[in-house]
Amino acid sequence: MAFSVRAEPRRRRRVAWWAGALGATFGLVWLTVALEWSWLLELERDLGRQISDAVRGNAAVVDALRVVSLIGEPTVIRLLLLLVAGYAAIRRRFDVAWWLTLSVLLQLLIAPGLKLVEGRARPTWPASSYLPDSYAFPSGHAAGAGLFVAAAVLLTHSVVSRRSTRLALDAIWFLVGLVIGLDRVLLGVHYPSDVLAGWAVGAAIPLALAAVLVPWAVFETGPAPTTTGIRPSRLAVVLNPTKVNDVAAFQMLMNAAVERHGWAVPRWYETTAEDAGIAMTHAALADGAEMVVAAGGDGTVRVVCSELARTGVPLGIVPLGTGNLLARNLDVPLRVQDAMTVALSGQDRAIDVVGVSGDGLPESCFTVMGGLGFDAAIMAGASDALKARMGWRAYVVSAIRNLRYPASRVEISVDDGPYQRHRARTVVIGNVGLLQAGIPLLPDARVDDGRLDVVVIAPQRLIGWVFVVARVLRRGRHTDASLARMTGRSVVVRANQPVARQLDGDPIGEGRELRATVMAGTLLVRVPR
Helix, strand or coil, X not given: CCCCCCCCHHHHHHHHHHHHHHHHXXXXXXXXXXXXXXXXXXXXXXXHHHHHHHHHCCHHHHHHHHHHHHHCCHHHHHHHHHHHHHHHHHCCCHHHHHHHHHHHHHHHHHHHHHHHHHCCCCCCCCCCCCCCCCCCCCCHHHHHHHHHHHHHHHHHHHHCCCHHHHHHHHHHHHHHHHHHHHHHHHCCCXXXXXXXXXXXXXXXXXXXXXHHHCCCCCCCCCCCCCCCCCCCCCEEEEECHHHCCCHHHHHHHHHHHHHHCCCCCCEEEECCCCCCCHHHHHHHHHCCCCEEEEEECHHHHHHHHXXXXXXXCCEEEEECCCCCHHXXXXXXXXXXXXXXXXXXXXXXXXXXXXXXXXXXXXXXXXCCEEEEEHHHHHHHHCCHHHHHHHCCHHHHHHHHHCCCCCCEEEEEEECCCCCEEEEECEEEEECCCECHHHCECCCCCCCCCCCEEEEEECCCCCCHHHHHHHHHHCCCCCCCCCEEEEEECEEEEEXXXXXXXXXXXXXXXXXXXXXXXXXXXXXXXXXXX
């Protein structure tokens, strides 16, 4: 994942693309109006007359449209956005304040200026006696609506961590903009092309400025209290430097978030190829860290979790990897700045850690899943280069390549009970339930229930994978020879031959055994409030 000092480049490019697309849309509509393409103008005149005729006879509808027109006045929208800009300035978010203020000023100049340049007369069939004394193209109300929608969406995506909430708010903002624009056509005071051009030019202004000024740092209301009511001041960040293109830029981003939330300047500890975070976490604890932030992929997070378990020192997660499974299962945002906000102002949640050992494997821990067989072969087959190029789809490619991974005979004991024999392609011991894309491999697993969930997958033929996947997706609990489930506080898995093994997505070499024991509630993790 690449970083600039101010924002993720992909988001900035996306915003710039939308600004360009809207600018092109406005240009095309303006060209149509300026060249007076008769067939299109006649079409929208006929449409406008029909709409106005349908509305004109209903006084209640006309009155309602007039109310919408008053509420959606460009002046009202500008004042609203300037109030938000003022609030941002009070909260010392001067980038947000400057961006909003400049967007309002440019919209105030550009939209009326375009009216004078084009000089298009209003329609002659208003639904009421109300007819504004100004030119029609572009619609000032629609331009104000476009400005409001674009600004509201950008702010929403900077403030709100949960994707479902962002989508709901986005839908509301778009609906508001749509209603304001259509209101002008229904009143008969604008042609449809006036409204379309107004929407495009109004939204393009804040988007274009955002692509340049990039006010993407999270718009905060101030530091929130921790669950104890006491804010720790000493913060450590364990960073995997291979997961960012620019370490200095990432540190600047994190330091800015730390300052906003009232923490002391953090101490930084970078992992190495030889040490994924053990010595770094020990050093952070020795230096008196009262919270440790793990910034990296699942491997870095797993190692830091292992060292923080039973210490009482909370963990913050800034997910920079491909899977990011612990973050996904705890609803920690995958967007870097949002994750920083949660780490610095979220609430502590006690979760389970799983102690694990096996032949040739030193005692360690995992927080997500450990496994033998096919799933471990997938992890081993998804190289760093492939993941960097394809993201999570690298695991799909690796899965296809390993579909013929051979089955093994395994024995499984749960809670020191008798061993049960299975012929399995893969065995997964899980502390959480969801894989990427929300696939419920272990639908009953909970990260804080004090239990482990085990799934044994053994399709008899290649086509059997289709039925196994279907059962997993529909969260089936039925147990048979091709998909068996069990649960307990401790699990031992033994294979009759060396097989690939993995912990939280990290290949740990081949072996014949995995022993896992849940350590309930031994790790504090910072999660969204």
